[in-house]
Amino acid sequence: MTAVATDRSLVELVAQVAKDVAGPNAASVDAEARFPHEAFAALREIGAMSALVSVEEGGWGASLAEVGLATQELGKYCASTSMIFAMHQIQAACLVRHGRSPVFAELRRRLVEEQILLASATTELGIGGDVRTSSCAVERVGDRYRLEKNAPVISYAEHADAIFVTARATPDSPPSDQSLVVCLKEDLQLEPTSVWDTLGFRGTCSPGFVLRSEGPISHVLDDPYGDMSARTMLPVSHSLWGHVWLGIADAAVDTARRFVRKAARSKPGTTPPGASRLVEVVGVHQQLADVVHTAAARFDAVAHDDDVLTSVGFAIAMNNVKITASTLVIDIVSRALLVVGIAGYREDGAFAMGRLLRDAYGGALMVNNDRIAGNTAQLLLVHKD
Amino acid sequence: MSDLATDIDSAVRTVLEEHGRLAVDVASLDAEADLYAAGLTSHASVNVMLALEDAFDVEFPERMLKKATFGSIGSIAAAIAEIQDES
The missing domain is CATH 1.10.540.10 (Acyl-CoA dehydrogenase/oxidase, N-terminal domain)
Structure with a gap:
């Protein structure tokens, strides 16, 4: 099509x-x-x-x-x-x-x-969540590759047509020298090692698997993963994840607004008790929207300028987007819940906010904010502008 | 290689030995060998840069803070020579 x-x-x-x-x-x-x-x-x-x-x-x-x-x-x-x-x-x-x-x-x-549908397998058991290191490696046998990775999570693995997998470039490569291999569904075997029963993002279906794949060596992307990470993966991930969280925040603000409006309609002339708190929610929401939309525009403006994309300043800016956006979404949904009150705490009815609250907490955990802050702290040692 | 260039090259190698945490012996690398393929991480490259600034009493300008600058012993040495020329 x-x-x-x-x-x-x-x-x-x-x-x-x-x-x-x-x-x-x-x-x-x-x-x-x-x-x-x-x-x-x-x-x-x-x-x-x-x-x-x-x-x-x-x-x-x-x-x-x-x-x-x-x-x-x-x-x-x-x-x-x-x-x-x-x-x-x-x-x-x-x-x-x-x-x-x-x-x-x-x-x-x-x-x-x-x-x-394209998926990815970057984290691996035994590397402590650092996606810039791999333990598994691409083995080359003639013009074929072979790969086995024990991944604690692969989102929607069983629904994807191809999984992009990180691995050390060769069995002799150090952990940080990674390649990205496009493993097609027909080349893949997935052995489940856990189930995905989480608080939020439940529909992403992200259990652990031992992934085994064998295919043509031409399915290994030419660029080192480190380059792709800086120039594409990192900025695109942080921008798009931010938009996911912004969508959650939109829903929370909308729920709070509907609730306050309903209260106002029942007693015209009196400002509802939640109205002033709604002001705070809308203010924080605007910050989130600005951070997230600016991130995407920032990338689009320099999308083909490798010097900027691989600079320390750009990496710090994108790290900041991730931490700021995933922190603000929790703040916004929590504040919106205070506006809505018990109607939001209920699991039934038009103002239920349980799913929004559970999903909101996922952002700070996926690529943990503390890990990203640690990376930024290191970058700030050398950043000058 | 001039004496000055040799000095820079050997000082860079000393810093890499101490802070590069490479998977291979620094002495075995030629000047153009890919340091990232040799195991240099972005985390370690920051420490290498800080140690170079201390060793040469220079400061890397923002425009040099990119992956390519620390891609090989030769590129690091060229960057230091350039900074020294400017100062």
Whole structure:
């Protein structure tokens, strides 16, 4: 399927899917910790999986800002759908920006025509959560690669058409010298090692697996992972995750606003007790929106300037986006819950906020903020501007 | 290689031995060998830079704070020579 002929923008089309499909299914996705099949069927219909592929290759040729807004729209209705969409687009960005050989052009063609879903396996047992080190390695046997990775989490692994896997470039390479291998579904074996039963982001279906893969050596991306991490993975991840959390915050603010409005209608002329606290919520929400939208625009402005992308200042700025956004979303949802009160604490009714609260806490934990702060502290030792 | 260049090269190697935490012996690396492939992490490269600033009594300007500057012994030595020329 190629991009749908339409005069509506990608963001408008995704917003429609979010409202009509992701929203109505969000409660069951959360309750059953199941993959949001309905939302992804609808996203495929509008060609959203190839948002970042160039127009020449049949995609939308979208900027990170546009993909961010689409992610945010999904986040308003279903954080799991939004997070899966974001994680897919992060891998798609690597494919678009770093996949130069014909093998990867073919994968982009499948992205456009088949709307395939891309996942990633970066963390590994025994490396302490540092995605810039690997213990497993790419073994080369003739023109084939072989790889085995014990991953404590792989999001939507069983629903993906390809998984992008980090590993040491060769069995003799040090832990930090990593390659990224595109492991196609048909080349993969997944042996589950745990279940995914979490507080939030339950629909991302992210249990642990021993992943084994064997395929053509041409499926290893040329650029060292360290380069792709700085130039693409890090900024795109932090921007898009931020948009997921912003979507959650949008939903919380909307709930609080609806609640205060309802109270105001029941007693016209009296300012409801939650109104002043709503002012605080809206203020913090504006900060979050500004940080997140600026992050995407910042990347788009320098997307092809490697000197800026690999600079210390840029890395610090993107780390700040991650920490700030994932902290503010918890603050916003908590404050909104105080506005709504017991109606938000209930698991039933139009103002229920339990899922928003549980999803909000995920952001600070996925790539732990303390780890990122430690990295920033190190960078600040040398940063001068 | 001029005497000055040799001095810089050997001082860079000393710093890398102490702070680079490389997976290989620094002496075995030629000037153009990829230090990241040899195990240099971004964390260790910061320590290397701080130690170089101390050893040479220089300060790396912001524009040099990128991955490529610390990619090889040769690129580090060239950066230091450039900073010394400017000061």
